[in-house]
Each structure stands twice: as C-alpha cells, then as structure tokens.
Amino acid sequence: MNVYEYLLSYGIKPSVQRIAIMDYLLKHRTHPCIDEIYMALCSEIPTLSKTTVYNTLKLFVEHGAAKMLTIDERNACFDADTTMHAHFQCKVCGKIYDIQLEEITSAIKLLEKEGYAVEEAHRYYKGICPHCAESGNTGN
Structure with a gap:
C-alpha cells in the first residue's frame, strides 16, 4: 500500500504535505519531533511551515494513523507504528x-x-x- 492509500485507509484526505509527512514517518522509524520533520522536508516543500507539520501530525494522531509520544518531557515525538508496544x-x-x-x-x-x-x-x-x-x- 502506498502512502496515498495508507492515508485514505485512515480517513485522511491526502495532500502533498500530508503525503510527505506520513512518508517521512513511515521511512524514518526514529520517533522524530516536529522540528526534525520540518527540517527534513522544508527544502523539498518550500511552502511547508512548522504549523502545517504540527497540524498534520495532530490530524494523524486524531485519526489513529500515528501516535504521539511524550517520553521526552521537552519534545513530543511521533511514531507511525500504531501497534501496541x-x-x-x-x-x-x-x-x-x-x-x-x-x-x-x-x-x-x-x-x-x-x-x-x-x-x-x-x-x-x-x-x-x-x-x-x-x-x-x-x-x-
């Protein structure tokens, strides 16, 4: 299943930004924070803002496509592996x-x-x- 179909399977309308952010989460199992995702993608998508990354990740969490980790009190990190672990x-x-x-x-x-x-x-x-x-x- 490609990222476009993956987002649709969670009831999320795909956009260029959403596809790029989810693709990053799925390919980089490092539990990145908002800043890491933004810095990795901003050169590819010049119109991307930290606010867009934040709102997109919030949407992913609300739809169950990603989890927000608060293990680090300083930064929220995100995980595309939604299985119990x-x-x-x-x-x-x-x-x-x-x-x-x-x-x-x-x-x-x-x-x-x-x-x-x-x-x-x-x-x-x-x-x-x-x-x-x-x-x-x-x-x-």
Missing part, C-alpha cells in the same frame, strides 16, 4: 527505541476478556542503550 529512551544519546513486550499484549487480552476496550497503552522506559553502554558513554 513499549518505548525505551536512552538518557545519553536521546534515541527512542521500540520494544515489543509480551506482557503488554497479555494485559490487553485480559482487559478485553473482562469487557474493557483498550484504545491506548503507554509504557516508557529510560536508561542507557547498548550502544552507549558498549562505548562507555554513560553520561557521567
């Missing part, structure tokens, strides 16, 4: 990693069995990633 943020390099946890899936199944309709699950971890630990960079 956890996140780990390295306190040294700041990168956010997707973490698949069976316990999240099990908890959701249990809640749904009891009649709860789970729409969101947030599980965040913070520490030092393997790359920073291996390089001896512990932030101290």
Whole structure:
C-alpha cells in the first residue's frame, strides 16, 4: 500500500504535505519531533511551515494513523507504528527505541476478556542503550 492509500485507509484526505509527512514517518522509524520533520522536508516543500507539520501530525494522531509520544518531557515525538508496544529512551544519546513486550499484549487480552476496550497503552522506559553502554558513554 502506498502512502496515498495508507492515508485514505485512515480517513485522511491526502495532500502533498500530508503525503510527505506520513512518508517521512513511515521511512524514518526514529520517533522524530516536529522540528526534525520540518527540517527534513522544508527544502523539498518550500511552502511547508512548522504549523502545517504540527497540524498534520495532530490530524494523524486524531485519526489513529500515528501516535504521539511524550517520553521526552521537552519534545513530543511521533511514531507511525500504531501497534501496541513499549518505548525505551536512552538518557545519553536521546534515541527512542521500540520494544515489543509480551506482557503488554497479555494485559490487553485480559482487559478485553473482562469487557474493557483498550484504545491506548503507554509504557516508557529510560536508561542507557547498548550502544552507549558498549562505548562507555554513560553520561557521567
């Protein structure tokens, strides 16, 4: 499925800006913030503004096409992977990693069995990633 069809599948009317922003999210699984997306796309789309990026991401979140992460208190980050999963943020390099946890899936199944309709699950971890630990960079 291409990005145009992907947006339509979430009930979002595709535009040049929306397609570019969603394409960026889908191709860059780095959990980018608004500024990162804007800086990456502004040379391709000269009419793009930070406000457009913000409003587009807000629309994606409202329609369920993306998730907003607030693991970093300074910046909201965005994730095109809308499956239930956890996140780990390295306190040294700041990168956010997707973490698949069976316990999240099990908890959701249990809640749904009891009649709860789970729409969101947030599980965040913070520490030092393997790359920073291996390089001896512990932030101290």
